[in-house]
Amino acid sequence: MENSKKYKILIVDDVPKNIELAANILRTKEYNITFAKSGIVALEKVKLINFDLILLDIMMPLMDGFEVCRRLKEDPETKNIPVIFLTAKAETENVVKGFELGAVDYVTKPFKTEELLARVNTHVGIKSKIEEKERIGNELLKNKEQLQKLIVELEEKQLNNLEKNLVIEKVNQGEIREKELERQKTDLDHVTLFYDLRSQMDKLIKDRNPVARLEIKQVKEMITNLFIDKNNQDFHRELKRCFPKLTFDDLRLCSYLRQRFLNVEIAEFLETSPEAVYTRKSRLRQKLELENGVEISEFLTNFKF
DSSP: OOOSSOOEEEEEOSOHHHHHHHHHHHHTTTOEEEEESSHHHHHHHTTTSOOSEEEEESOOSSSOHHHHHHHHHHSTTTTTSOEEEEEEGGGGGGHHHHHHHTOOEEEEESOOHHHHHHHHHHHHHHHHHHHHHHHHHHHHHHHHHHHHHHHHHHHHSOOOHHHHHHHHHHHHHHHHHHHHHHHHHHHHHHHHHHHHHHHHHHHHHTTOOHHHHHHHHHHHHHHHHHHHHHHOHHHHHHHHHHOTTOOHHHHHHHHHHHTTOOHHHHHHHHTSOHHHHHHHHHHHHHHTTOOTTOOHHHHHHTOOO
16 A cells, blocks of 8 residues: 555664664655664653654664563554564564554565555555544544434424524534444445554564465455455446446456555555556556556546446
């Protein structure tokens, strides 16, 4: 899932070279990067900046990553910030402890560009959707309270016909708004569940034997296809109406791009290479008749159906 805003990411590592490498990878997607060379400094910075995600080294002097994570999760102000551990290959047995402390994932050093981007994109996406769901939930609660007040006003106050009609119109508008908010919340429930399931599959697939990895990959692909097919029927139908040349494979690619998946993630789902996905995206741009400079994921995200 590619970012549509400048997410704020904190990189915590006592080795400047590691910070520089991770920062250079993430800046290719225009993330807003801050760094700390110790856990103590990191805890100070989270008081000043509302980070969307923290990349946290495990082995650091004075205060290790586990202690930093523990303190972050104990603080109500920072407990919801996703933490991804940065770990050397030999330290992967410590990752279980990290998960127990509340970390959402880990990435092994030396970093692989596509893996780091995929992990970060997944977890900032989950956090963003959760926050959006909370906002809609609050708006839904406020709308229900306003509706209740209007109904009480209609039942208890002596209103003339004009005043009654005005209140009834407001009630009708409130009920329409409530249905729309409920629909949006349900959609977000599906999306956050989908991302959470994919994240759990990613955790399971690491360090397993080849047979287990293949089975987990197949489950992950099944979950993805179910989500794409179930949640994009109307989207596919309208796209096909507007652009008749689109094939079934084109429509599925549009769904992945609309969810802002990275090329490497799409390649995994389609069992092809990131280079092949890039070629397919170029052909898709032509079929969608997009002008130069128009970002394909942005176009599909804003497509009305």
